[in-house]
Amino acid sequence: MTALTAPFTASLPRLSEQETAALNDLYRRGTPENTLRAYERDLVYIAAWKRTRLDAGLTWPEDETTALLFLLDHSRDLGPADIADPARGTAETLIAAGLRRSLACPAPASLDRRIASWRSFHRMKGLASPFDSPALRQARAKARRANARPRAPKSANPITREVLTALLDTCGPGLRGIRDRALLTLGWASGGRRRSELARLRREDVDLSEFDSQTRLWIQLVQTKTTDAGGTPKLILQGMTARALVAWIDAAEISDGPLFRPISRAGRALPRGLSAEALRHILRQRLVQAGLPADFASAHGLRSGFLTQAALDGVPVQAAMRLSLHRSLAQAARYYDDIDPAQNPAARLLEPPE
Incomplete structure (x- = not known):
């Protein structure tokens, strides 16, 4: 799992390479497998989005402008957007890569999960997350309200x-x-x-x-x-x-x-x-x-x-x-x-x- 190989390296410079590896291993073993898989999928998606949208790799800590742009790109339906809209072009590239399903606005829960993963990697590295800023918190609340939808059940039917x-x-x-x-x-x-x-x-x-x-x-x-x-x-x-x-x-x-x-x-x-x-x-x-x-x-x-x-x-x-x-x-x-x-x-x- 390449995304999780060294989350502590930047924040713990005083540890030896062996000690850092042991701490990383402890973190992986102490995190549920489903959560680790979600972290990896989300980080792959975020990295692909930033590479396509801004022609840049991930940075730590991420700046607020990039975080806000990610939020805006995933808080609207891109189907009606102009074909020259960079957000739509990015989404189409991600769809072609199998990382996104459609141009429709993602469910607020999906956006929240990706942001939570992004914030988790900041915490792993001992860095402040841009999503903790008052401006980003307010924007996220507005996005949830604007795109609210009925809760989808995790199972089509209950097994009574x-x-x-x-x-x-x-x-x-x-x-x-x-x-x-x-x-x-x-x-x-x-x-x-x-x-x-x-x-x-x-x-x-x-x-x-x-x-x-x-x-x-x-x-x-x-x-x-x-x-x-x-x-x-x-x-x-x-x-x-x-x-x-x-x-x-x-x-x-x-x-x-x-x-x-x-x-x-x-x-x-x-x-x-x-x-x-x-x-x-x-x-x-x-x-x-x-x-x-x-x-x-x-x-x-x-x-x-x-x-x-x-x-x-x-x-x-x-x-x-x-x-x-x-x-x-x-x-x-x-x-x-x-x-x-x-x-x-x-x-x-x-x-x-x-």
């Missing part, structure tokens, strides 16, 4: 209990079916886990001490997007979810190492772990087998589906958050707001319980 049941019905008695049943039920019932979290799980993270007596077990995630390493609470799995996971552990004879693994053509669990991308493919395959379109839901549908089902069942949002590990009540409550008002159990409080 009904959908999950249809997916589980496709999981046969073979080792692959046993694995996928455990993967889907754990991913859903543990609060809607992200692909990266499922891929990082190891056998050592599963506590089976209470399974035989109470049909429950505990999962210890190392860290999540919203919690730090060592600060993630244990998550409980009970009933059918616990049984499905134990069935996979026993069938695959997993005593240590990655929890979810690829299966060879000979029908054996391999030593390596499943990648986050493999989890996406597994979900798509199960959706098709259940008679649904492959793009009916993304892996985030497990997360949105858990919270949507909690809302439909009248589970208090705070209780659902204990498993989903959302930091923001407002963010978790969005899933409760998205349910059909006619299905809201709060609308039937005067009705006798069934």
